[in-house]
Amino acid sequence: SQQGEEDPQALSIQEGENATMNCSYKTSINNLQWYRQNSGRGLVHLILIRSNEREKHSGRLRVTLDTSKKSSSLLITASRAADTASYFCATDYSSASKIIFGSGTRLSIRP
Amino acid sequence: SAVISQKPSRDICQRGTSLTIQCQVDSQVTMMFWYRQQPGQSLTLIATANQGSEATYESGFVIDKFPISRPNLTFSTLTVSNMSPEDSSIYLCSVEAPGDDQETQYFGPGTRLLVL
Numbered sequence: 001s002q003q004g005e006e007d008p009q010a011l012s013i014q015e016g017e018n019a020t021m022n023c024s025y026k027t028s029i030n031n032l033q034w035y036r037q038n039s040g041r042g043l044v045h046l047i048l049i050r051s052n053e054r055e056k057h058s059g060r061l062r063v064t065l066d067t068s069k070k071s072s073s074l075l076i077t078a079s080r081a082a083d084t085a086s087y088f089c090a091t092d093y094s095s096a097s098k099i100i101f102g103s104g105t106r107l108s109i110r111p
Numbered sequence: 112s113a114v115i116s117q118k119p120s121r122d123i124c125q126r127g128t129s130l131t132i133q134c135q136v137d138s139q140v141t142m143m144f145w146y147r148q149q150p151g152q153s154l155t156l157i158a159t160a161n162q163g164s165e166a167t168y169e170s171g172f173v174i175d176k177f178p179i180s181r182p183n184l185t186f187s188t189l190t191v192s193n194m195s196p197e198d199s200s201i202y203l204c205s206v207e208a209p210g211d212d213q214e215t216q217y218f219g220p221g222t223r224l225l226v227l
Contacts, residue, residue: 007160024213030214031214033215033216035218041220042203042218042220042221043154043203043205043218045215045216045217045218048214048215050214088153088154089206090154090216093213096142096159096167097207097214097216098144099144099156099216100156101153101155102153102155103153104153107153
């Protein structure tokens with residue numbers, strides 16, 4: 001089944017720096033969503049970008065989508081300790097609203 | 112958005128037993144899904160819970176192992192049957208948000224299951 005691949009698998013940066021995570025997928029999509037998960041808890045929805053959109057912003061988050069390359073990136077600016085979490089992309093590729101998750105990036109923010 | 116609750120939040124079970132997980136949403140939703148997240152892994156879709164009809168299962172998941180009920184538009188249950196240690200995972204329900212938020216999927220807090 002389709003699954004997005006994310007890189008890097010793990011990222012450790014200094015507080016205040018920017019963090020960039022990338023997601024690649026295999027087939028055409030309706031939209032792509034980014035989620036955050038803290039320590040194996042529930043997922044927090046961050047942002048949704050539709051297939052006809054190229055860039056979206058939400059606070060310190062910037063998401064880009066390149067459908068020709070079947071890839072997306074999530075940029076977190078001015079990182080904080082509270083941003084430490086796993087980040088997942090999820091692609092909606094069907095008419096049945098089913099989404100498929102990427103492998104995830106574990107982000108650690110060093111104080 | 113949608114507010115989703117799950118019960119239980121966690122459980123420790125003996126192999127061979129079954130556990131039923133409940134998912135409650137604060138508004139009526141059409142689409143409801145169940146996911147599994149094995150330790151250190153990403154999320155895998157188990158099935159779509161259909162109101163008034165049988166659930167639609169993904170490849171690798173079967174009704175006998177994961178029976179699902181969806182009696183109305185705000186509630187669903189997932190049963191993990193005849194459990195083995197390999198079933199130790201976090202189980203999450205999700206819904207497609209109603210209204211202007213449509214297409215966004217929101218997730219419950221998850222049920223952390225450990226099978227001994």
